[in-house]
Amino acid sequence: MEKALLTKKSWAVQFCLALFFLLLICVLHTWTDLDFAFQRLWYDGTLKKWWLTAEEFQATRWLWYGGAKKGISIFAGVCGFILLLSFWAEKFKIWRKCCVLLLLSLLFVPLVVGMGKKATNIYCPNQITEFGGTYEQHRIFEILEGARAEEPRGYCFPGGHCSGGYALLMLFFALPYPRFRWLGLLIGLTVGSLMGGYQIVRGEHFLSDTLATICVAWIINLLVVLAVERFKYTFRLGNDPHLMDF
Secondary structure (H helix, E strand, O other), X not given: OOOOOEEHHHHHHHHHHHHHHHHHHHHHHHHOOHHHHHHHOOEEOOOOEEOOOHHHHHHHHHHHOHHHHHHHHHHHHHHHHHHHHOOOOHHHHHHHXXXXXXXXXXXXXXXXXXXXXXXXXXXXXXXXXXXXXXXXOOXXXXXXXXXXXXXXXXXXXXXXXXXHHHHHHHHHHHOOOHHHHHHHHHHHHHHHHHHHXXXXXXXXXXHHHHHHHHHHHHHHHHHHHHHHHHOOOOOOOOOOOOOEEO
């Protein structure tokens, strides 16, 4: 028998690593200008244009913006349909826990990221003075709320558009066939990074916004896996000896 993907120790190690990297991203965002340096690669200060211009965005948003969101919504709908089928058709039963894990990830990752965006008060690149905007950037660990009470709040950290894509990182934990789980991880990273990169090159997000979303998705997915494993028999989700050994 193959070893379980997660033990108590490996779950704790992954959870601590995700928290560490999230904290590191916040520290680098506050006390370095790495975000700005990376963002300058995509901004022409002379022409005041982003690598992906507003016109190009309008021409491609059907695919990379609206289309990507619709694709993830369709995927969630398929998961919900398969989940329902699994209670009547025996051949779909193996996918029941997988669908539950994916649906919970697709629900909670964007939800938590959205709550984070409201709490952090970070501006997007195109809102700050260096990139043609009107505001000075907030830093995550700076206490500036009182001094900037009159300014509109920023809603860019973590990155929201890519959160649905990175929620698919749950494929690594959820797929019932262990040999395909690394492919699932690659799919989640690819879809999330394409969605996040699309926002970066048009000035809607910094790199740290996207990296923070990866960490948030990682944390939420670990918590979802733990919760589902605790109640798998209650909700008739079956046993997956390849997933957790607690």
